[in-house]
Amino acid sequence: MLSSDFANLASEADRMVGFGADWLHMDIMVGLAFCVPKTGKDHSDLWCTGAQKQNCDGHFVPNLTIGAPVIESLRKHTKAYLDCHLMVTNPLDYVEPLAKAGASGFTFHIEVAKEYWQELVDRIKTRGMQPGVALKPGTPVEEVYPLVEGENPVELVLVMTVEPGFGGQKFMPEMMDKVRLLRKKYPSLDIEVDGGLGPSTIDMAASAGANCIVAGSSVFGAAEPAQVISILRKSVEVAQQNS
Ligand SMILES: O=C(CO)[C@H](O)[C@H](O)COP(=O)(O)O
Numbered sequence: 018m019l020s021s022d023f024a025n026l027a028s029e030a031d032r033m034v035g036f037g038a039d040w041l042h043m044d045i046m047v048g049l050a051f052c053v054p055k056t057g058k059d060h061s062d063l064w065c066t067g068a069q070k071q072n073c074d075g076h077f078v079p080n081l082t083i084g085a086p087v088i089e090s091l092r093k094h095t096k097a098y099l100d101c102h103l104m105v106t107n108p109l110d111y112v113e114p115l116a117k118a119g120a121s122g123f124t125f126h127i128e129v130a131k132e133y134w135q136e137l138v139d140r141i142k143t144r145g146m147q148p149g150v151a152l153k154p155g156t157p158v159e160e161v162y163p164l165v166e167g168e169n170p171v172e173l174v175l176v177m178t179v180e181p182g183f184g185g186q187k188f189m190p191e192m193m194d195k196v197r198l199l200r201k202k203y204p205s206l207d208i209e210v211d212g213g214l215g216p217s218t219i220d221m222a223a224s225a226g227a228n229c230i231v232a233g234s235s236v237f238g239a240a241e242p243a244q245v246i247s248i249l250r251k252s253v254e255v256a257q258q259n260s
Contacts, residue, residue: 018083019044019184020233026087027094033236036243037250040100040122041091042211042231043083045111046182085114092119100124102151102211102231104181109137116144124149124175124209127160138169149173149209154180158195165203172207173229174199178222179212184233188213193225200226200260216248223256 018041021029030041088099100122103111108125115123123146130137134150141148150164150171164171176195179186189212199208210227215235222230230249239245 020237030095034097037246040098042100044102045083046104085118088120089118112140112144120146122147122149124151126151128156134164138171147172149175151175153177154189158198173209175209175211177212178210186213188218190221193221196225196227219249219252223252228253
């Protein structure tokens with residue numbers, strides 16, 4: 018939904034569900050308002066890379082923000098699965114507000130939750146949401162294995178195929194090694210890919226084993242969004258049949 022017309026979010030949501038989308042992917046980037054070395058830590062390395070880093074003024078990076086109030090408004094309007102991707106430094110702070118707002122999935126980043134992921138997953142599940150873990154391009158895939166194999170595991174792994182922060186970036190095909198490893202190890206895991214997915218890149222992701230496809234600009238920017246969604250779905254179905 019990062020590529021939607023924010024002034025018409027509700028009708029954009031309806032439009033996408035009508036075009037065949039299964040989930041609405043909500044990028045929660047409120048916590049991107051940091052890069053503040055207050056605690057001695059420069060968090061810019063966690064999220065800001067390349068062009069993003071240059072745009073960071075030491076306090077804030079210029080991103081769109083979707084927070085719990087937006088999710089709450091949308092939830093009043095739609096029953097659709099709201100797949101929330103938390104690009105924030107303190108995901109624990111968002112469990113309660115997002116649960117109350119009506120979020121369906123809660124996917125946090127392993128990079129910020131290495132010390133407390135189990136508590137986080139427990140809380141997400143207790144509040145009735147589906148927990149997922151995301152990893153940035155530079156993060157080794159092995160870091161999420163314990164979360165999938167834990168006693169109370171995550172239910173989805175989101176492999177970022179661009180650096181988090183902006184829509185419309187170029188797909189990173191080298192991330193497909195992570196997807197392949199995950200699919201081999203966990204045949205029934207939901208594996209989501211996010212960033213630069215569209216008709217020209219979907220086959221790489223689908224054949225590697227991804228089954229949840231986040232597509233922003235390729236869908237919203239298409240003359241026939243339904244056709245693009247159908248191409249993405251078909252590619253995943255064909256890959257699953259051939260696996
Ligand atoms: O997570 C994101 C940004 O952090 C976006 O969801 C992602 O980049 C999708 O956008 P697009 O399909 O336009 O590449």
